Amino acid sequence: MFMEYKAHARYVRMSPRKMRRVANLVKGQDVEKALGLLHYTVKTAAAPIERTIRSAASNAINVAGSSHLKIEDLYVKNIQVDGGPPLKRFRAGSMGRASRIIKRTSHLSVVLAERE
Numbered sequence: 865m866f867m868e869y870k871a872h873a874r875y876v877r878m879s880p881r882k883m884r885r886v887a888n889l890v891k892g893q894d895v896e897k898a899l900g901l902l903h904y905t906v907k908t909a910a911a912p913i914e915r916t917i918r919s920a921a922s923n924a925i926n927v928a929g930s931s932h933l934k935i936e937d938l939y940v941k942n943i944q945v946d947g948g949p950p951l952k953r954f955r956a957g958s959m960g961r962a963s964r965i966i967k968r969t970s971h972l973s974v975v976l977a978e979r980e
Contacts, residue, residue: 866977866978866980867924867927867928867977867978868941868975868976868977869920869921869923869924869927869938869975869976869977870920870923870973870974870975870976871916871917871919871920871923871973871974872916872971872972872973872974873912873915873916873919873971873972874948874971874972875948875949875969875970875971876912876948876969876970876971876972877951877967877969878908878909878912878968878969878970879968879970880945880946880947880948880968880970882907882908882909883909883912883913883945883970883972884945885907885909886902886905886907886909886910886913887909887913887943887944887945887972889901889902889905890902890913890917890940890943891940891942891943892939892940892941893939893940894936894938894939894940894979895917895921895935895936895938895939895940895976896935896936898917898940899914899917899918902914902917912972913943913972913974916972916974917940917943917974917976919974920974920975920976921935921938921976924938924976933978937978937979938976938977938978938979939976939977939978939979940974940975940976941975941976941977942973942974942975943972943973943974943975944972944973945970945971945972945973946970946971946972946973947968947969947970947971948968948969948970948971949969950966950967950968950969951966951967951968951969952964952965952966952967953965953966953967
């Protein structure tokens with residue numbers, strides 16, 4: 865029986881579009897390879913994704929026990945980036961007007977599973 869292990873990062877202050885570009889790099893990869901790839905990726909979105917994958921891996925080891933499960937046995941089964949609530953801000957516009965700025969947020973979900 866193979867279990868799935870999850871971790872979530874909510875309200876990450878980055879647009880979902882930017883995070884999805886990095887998340888698609890590691891989908892389906894082994895956890896160790898994914899963490900190495902994210903560590904050397906120059907994109908800012910790599911840091912919260914790496915942190916969430918590490919969290920999911922530690923959740924897996926805590927639940928299954930370190931004697932039953934090794935990090936080498938895990939892979940990124942699914943990684944999903946959804947939009948969170950946008951922060952609405954205003955900036956001074958021309959002729960005394962106010963221009964709206966929408967600062968987007970993301971919800972990140974990572975699912976790890978054991979390799980057969």
